[in-house]
Amino acid sequence: MALGYLALLLGAPVAMIFYRTFEHGLAAVWEALSTPNALHALWLSVELVAIVVPLNTAFGIAVAILLERHRFRGRAVLSLIVDLPFAISPVVVGLSLVLVYGQLGWFGNWLDAHGLQVIFSVPGMVMACAFVSLPFVARETIPVLREVGTDAEQAAATLGANGWQTFWRVTLPAIRWGVVYGVVLTTARVLGEFGAVSIVSGRLEGETQTLPLYVQDRFENFDTTGAYTASVELALLALATLVAMNLLTRRTRSRTPV
Amino acid sequence: MGIYLSVLVLLPIAALLAQAATGGAAAFWREVSNPEAVAAIKLSLGASAVVVSVNAVFGTLIAWVMVRDEFPGKRVVNAMIDLPFALPTVVAGVVLLALYGKGGPAGVDITFTRTAVVLALLFVTLPFVARSVQPVLLELDGSMEEAAASLGAGRLTVFRRIVLPALAPAIISGVALSFARAVGEFGSIVLISGNLPFKTEVGSVYIFNQVENDNLPGAAAVSVVLLVAALLVLAALTALSRRGARSAR
Numbered sequence: 344m345a346l347g348y349l350a351l352l353l354g355a356p357v358a359m360i361f362y363r364t365f366e367h368g369l370a371a372v373w374e375a376l377s378t379p380n381a382l383h384a385l386w387l388s389v390e391l392v393a394i395v396v397p398l399n400t401a402f403g404i405a406v407a408i409l410l411e412r413h414r415f416r417g418r419a420v421l422s423l424i425v426d427l428p429f430a431i432s433p434v435v436v437g438l439s440l441v442l443v444y445g446q447l448g449w450f451g452n453w454l455d456a457h458g459l460q461v462i463f464s465v466p467g468m469v470m471a472c473a474f475v476s477l478p479f480v481a482r483e484t485i486p487v488l489r490e491v492g493t494d495a496e497q498a499a500a501t502l503g504a505n506g507w508q509t510f511w512r513v514t515l516p517a518i519r520w521g522v523v524y525g526v527v528l529t530t531a532r533v534l535g536e537f538g539a540v541s542i543v544s545g546r547l548e549g550e551t552q553t554l555p556l557y558v559q560d561r562f563e564n565f566d567t568t569g570a571y572t573a574s575v576e577l578a579l580l581a582l583a584t585l586v587a588m589n590l591l592t593r594r595t596r597s598r599t600p601v
Numbered sequence: 602m603g604i605y606l607s608v609l610v611l612l613p614i615a616a617l618l619a620q621a622a623t624g625g626a627a628a629f630w631r632e633v634s635n636p637e638a639v640a641a642i643k644l645s646l647g648a649s650a651v652v653v654s655v656n657a658v659f660g661t662l663i664a665w666v667m668v669r670d671e672f673p674g675k676r677v678v679n680a681m682i683d684l685p686f687a688l689p690t691v692v693a694g695v696v697l698l699a700l701y702g703k704g705g706p707a708g709v710d711i712t713f714t715r716t717a718v719v720l721a722l723l724f725v726t727l728p729f730v731a732r733s734v735q736p737v738l739l740e741l742d743g744s745m746e747e748a749a750a751s752l753g754a755g756r757l758t759v760f761r762r763i764v765l766p767a768l769a770p771a772i773i774s775g776v777a778l779s780f781a782r783a784v785g786e787f788g789s790i791v792l793i794s795g796n797l798p799f800k801t802e803v804g805s806v807y808i809f810n811q812v813e814n815d816n817l818p819g820a821a822a823v824s825v826v827l828l829v830a831a832l833l834v835l836a837a838l839t840a841l842s843r844r845g846a847r848s849a850r
Binding site: 437 | 602605606608609610611612613614616617619620659662663665666672678680681682683684685686687688689690691692695696697699700701705706707720723724727778781782784785786787788791792804805806808809812817820821824827828831832835
């Protein structure tokens with residue numbers, strides 16, 4: 344019964360989309376893939392990943408170390424704030440950003456006076472993606488940090504290593520699979536983010552249209568081939584993510600304790 | 602790091618709360634009690650409640666099958682459970698429409714119905730309960746179940762008295778995460794529900810429409826309601842699951 348449920352809800356629909364995409368042959372698929380707007384959307388999505396993932400990885404590692412290795416007042420609050428994006432609707436994220444950085448927002452006049460545009464352009468989209476994917480790296484790194492303990496770090500310190508040396512030579516190698524797992528999840532989320540980006544980007548065709556927004560646009564214009572093709576493009580990226588996740592979980596489980 | 606967090610998360614949330622508070626309680630109430638807003642909030646909460654109930658049962662069942670049963674292709678199926686987390690939400694909507702939409706091979710048409718809303722939410726929240734129950738079930742010692750069975754307990758009794766209490770905290774925490782996700786879900790719903798006011802328009806879509814129509818106070822007020830609902834349910838269920846975990850030990 345559980346398997347039937349999975350098949351109806353998950354397996355059959357996903358198989359269907361692949362079938363519908365390729366039923367008209369590869370040439371049609373290629374044509375739909377290579378329209379200027381489709382290419383631009385793909386490129387913009389990749390660009391967002393390239394900006395957001397490094398930012399959130401650095402932030403995630405720093406927060407994880409702060410939360411796990413240090414005791415300070417407000418630690419519980421910080422932990423709560425880091426998790427907050429998981430409880431907030433993407434649409435609300437977009438709205439909140441507009442309220443601060445949009446034309447009528449808190450900093451709207453100031454940004455305008457300095458010739459900066461955040462909302463309806465790439466910086467706002469970067470912020471939207473960074474907001475929704477903020478917790479992933481920290482959440483995956485914290486348990487690994489806890490598990491590896493502080494013995495090796497203390498040994499490094501007694502041997503005269505400074506903070507940075509200890510981090511690069513001891514801590515980071517020990518937690519790397521946790522970090523990479525978080526990076527995979529962040530990448531998937533940024534590639535697929537829709538609600539927040541939809542509000543913040545203004546959905547300008549060929550300008551601020553990411554791949555998921557392109558799917559919606561094609562779908563609403565009754566261009567099912569375009570919508571299906573872009574969907575399959577994203578689904579294949581999702582499957583690659585899935586494979587990476589599985590390889591990494593196996594890697595973390597088989598890791599011998601230090 | 603503090604600046605990053607402030608610029609990205611804290612300031613925007615503060616601006617949202619400030620926007621909802623401008624005009625005082627009366628203005629807030631006027632926005633929230635708008636009949637279309639009320640209908641949208643009700644649908645979000647109602648559909649989420651249905652979805653988490655289904656998830657509690659089927660998520661547990663899926664975890665059970667993955668841990669206790671053996672069948673060919675199990676590893677692939679196990680990996681597939683995470684697909685809704687990896688698949689972009691819009692694609693989830695398109696995928697469901699391709700099969701269950703108009704002219705689809707399933708011979709049904711769910712477009713623009715509440716069934717579509719529930720189905721989309723079931724799809725995107727599928728992994729939460731299964732993934733939170735699975736590790737607990739894996740750790741569960743079979744000897745208690747065997748002892749109960751040898752003392753004459755039927756299979757149902759064993760499940761109800763031995764297995765379920767041990768799994769309850771994990772089920773509850775999976776339900777809490779599903780609920781928070783379902784209440785705010787947007788991408789998978791927006792294409793397939795048709796967003797008909799009073800019928801299939803959920804809270805997040807209502808917020809989106811208000812933003813598009815430059816009604817920021819209305820959008821902010823409903824956002825705060827949904828946010829508070831999600832946080833309250835999350836907090837209550839987390840507390841419940843902690844207490845369950847303590848008493849089970």
